[in-house]
Amino acid sequence: MINKLIAHISRFSNLTDKEIQEIRNCFHEKVIQKKEFILKAGVVSTYECFIADGCLRAFVIDEKGTEHNIRFGIENSWIGDLDSFFKQTSATYYIQALETSSLLLIDVSKLNRLMDTIQGFEHYFRIMFQYGVMSLQLRMVQELSLTAEQRYTHFIKKYPHLLQRIPQKHIASYLGITPEFLSMLRKKITSK
Amino acid sequence: MINKLIAHISRFSNLTDKEIQEIRNCFHEKVIQKKEFILKAGVVSTYECFIADGCLRAFVIDEKGTEHNIRFGIENSWIGDLDSFFKQTSATYYIQALETSSLLLIDVSKLNRLMDTIQGFEHYFRIMFQYGVMSLQLRMVQELSLTAEQRYTHFIKKYPHLLQRIPQKHIASYLGITPEFLSMLRKKITSK
Numbered sequence: 001m002i003n004k005l006i007a008h009i010s011r012f013s014n015l016t017d018k019e020i021q022e023i024r025n026c027f028h029e030k031v032i033q034k035k036e037f038i039l040k041a042g043v044v045s046t047y048e049c050f051i052a053d054g055c056l057r058a059f060v061i062d063e064k065g066t067e068h069n070i071r072f073g074i075e076n077s078w079i080g081d082l083d084s085f086f087k088q089t090s091a092t093y094y095i096q097a098l099e100t101s102s103l104l105l106i107d108v109s110k111l112n113r114l115m116d117t118i119q120g121f122e123h124y125f126r127i128m129f130q131y132g133v134m135s136l137q138l139r140m141v142q143e144l145s146l147t148a149e150q151r152y153t154h155f156i157k158k159y160p161h162l163l164q165r166i167p168q169k170h171i172a173s174y175l176g177i178t179p180e181f182l183s184m185l186r187k188k189i190t191s192k
Numbered sequence: 193m194i195n196k197l198i199a200h201i202s203r204f205s206n207l208t209d210k211e212i213q214e215i216r217n218c219f220h221e222k223v224i225q226k227k228e229f230i231l232k233a234g235v236v237s238t239y240e241c242f243i244a245d246g247c248l249r250a251f252v253i254d255e256k257g258t259e260h261n262i263r264f265g266i267e268n269s270w271i272g273d274l275d276s277f278f279k280q281t282s283a284t285y286y287i288q289a290l291e292t293s294s295l296l297l298i299d300v301s302k303l304n305r306l307m308d309t310i311q312g313f314e315h316y317f318r319i320m321f322q323y324g325v326m327s328l329q330l331r332m333v334q335e336l337s338l339t340a341e342q343r344y345t346h347f348i349k350k351y352p353h354l355l356q357r358i359p360q361k362h363i364a365s366y367l368g369i370t371p372e373f374l375s376m377l378r379k380k381i382t383s384k
Contacts, residue, residue: 062337070332083326092333115318119311126307126314129321134275136328140262141284143335144368145254176336 001029004052005104008076012127013120023121026110032097039095045084047105051075054101055165058093059173069174071139072098072159072166078128098166148177152185193221193294196244200268204319205312215313218302224289231287237276239297243267246293247357250285251365261366263331264290264351264358270320290358340369344377 002024009015009023027050032038039045041061049056051073058079059069070093073079084091085108106114115122142151152175156163163171172182194216201207201215219242224230231237233253241248243265250271251261262285265271276283277300298306307314334343344367348355355363364374 060333060337063339068336070329070336081329082322083329086322086326092330092337122318123314126318126321129318129325130274130278132325133321133328134278136325136332137262137273137275138284140328140332140335141252143332144260144262145252145284147255 001052001102002027002104004076005050008050009121009124012124015118015120019118019120022118023114026114027104027106030103030105032101032103034097034100037094037096038103039081039084039091039093041091041094043091044088045081045091045093047107048078048080048082048085048111049073049095050078050104050106052102052104054097054103055099055162056095056097056101057166057170058095060092061094067094067173068176069170071135072162072170072174074162074165082132098170143176148175148181149185149188151175152177152182153189156189193244194219194296196268197242197296200242201313201316204316207310207312211310211312214310215306218306219296219298222295222297224293224295226289226292229286229288230295231273231276231283231285233284233286234282236280237273237283237285239299240270240272240274240277240303241265241287242270242296242298244294244296246289246295247291247354248287248289248293249358249362250287252284253286259286259365260368261362263327264354264362264366266354266357274324290362335368340367340373341377341380343367344374345381348381 005027006020006023015023038049038056053075056073056079057069058071058073058081059067061067079095081091081093081095083089088108115125142154146154155171155175168182169179172179175182197219198212198215207215230241245267248265248271249261250263250265250273251259253259271287273283273285273287275281280300307317334346338346347363347367360374361371364371367374
């Protein structure tokens with residue numbers, strides 16, 4: 001499983017065998033079942049997770065009890081509540097598996113140590129965080145300035161591979177609409 | 193003006209004199225007046241900006257013509273449309289000065305070169321992007337799961353120094369409410 005992470009880092013950075021071994025030593029593997037949680041709001045996030053296989057969702061619950069999906073994570077991406085993880089404060093995210101998923105977990109002291117001591121590893125995370133800002137910026141802009149139909153059209157274009165994997169109700173929650181409204185939008189777009 | 197940026201980087205990284213000189217050579221200074229724009233949606237973002245002094249806002253305009261403030265930037269922070277800047281595609285952000293502001297500008301090829309060649313500079317940007325993700329994550333969570341009153345209370349706690357500098361109408365736009373509703377919230381909170 002760790003080979004998937006090493007291959008992902010190697011897309012961006014050249015690592016020596018010694019560095020690869022150091023990185024291997026800092027992660028542990030975990031398989032979680034569909035519907036299982038790796039984080040719940042209110043507890044401190046112990047691990048940041050690389051998804052070797054599978055699919056998870058990060059969501060928040062508002063005071064009325066409504067769930068809002070923030071993002072989905074699939075293989076070769078990272079998922080976690082970064083604010084809680086780096087500050088070691090209570091999480092605001094719930095993170096739950098939508099499929100049986102294989103994860104590689106690392107704690108904050110090890111992640112900081114690897115970023116401080118292996119230049120290629122820090123380079124990789126600079127790029128991951130850069131992508132993270134760009135992706136959240138777009139999500140924020142869409143949330144604030146696009147209609148539900150425009151947001152759905154963007155979603156289809158950007159994440160066609162997710163449409164078959166993620167239940168409609170979770171896509172609706174990501175788009176900030178009801179499953180019924182999403183169903184109506186799908187019919188409208190299909191009939192165009 | 194460039195000394196402010198060097199001092200900011202030096203909070204996170206040790207730089208040699210040669211590296212400092214290389215960084216100096218890659219930026220140019222610009223003073224912009226209140227209400228002036230450094231970026232408009234639809235054009236490609238040429239520069240990423242370090243704010244040496246002043247205050248700016250990044251906002252989007254929806255199809256009804258309503259402005260939505262995404263974030264405010266003050267001295268010792270960065271502002272720009274990262275997605276447009278790194279991909280050299282059309283910007284979605286407008287960026288406008290709320291005060292006369294002193295900026296340090298860098299283009300994408302120079303920023304990439306500095307990150308690739310000066311380890312301390314990449315370390316600094318790894319941390320800037322990491323903070324960026326954490327901050328956008330919180331903004332997203334608040335937007336999706338908190339009431340307007342809760343969002344305002346968070347804003348007061350997190351950015352007390354901005355309350356006097358930023359017009360109420362722009363704070364209202366950031367919070368996603370009307371200026372009238374913000375005025376009502378302020379009276380309610382003051383009278384508690």
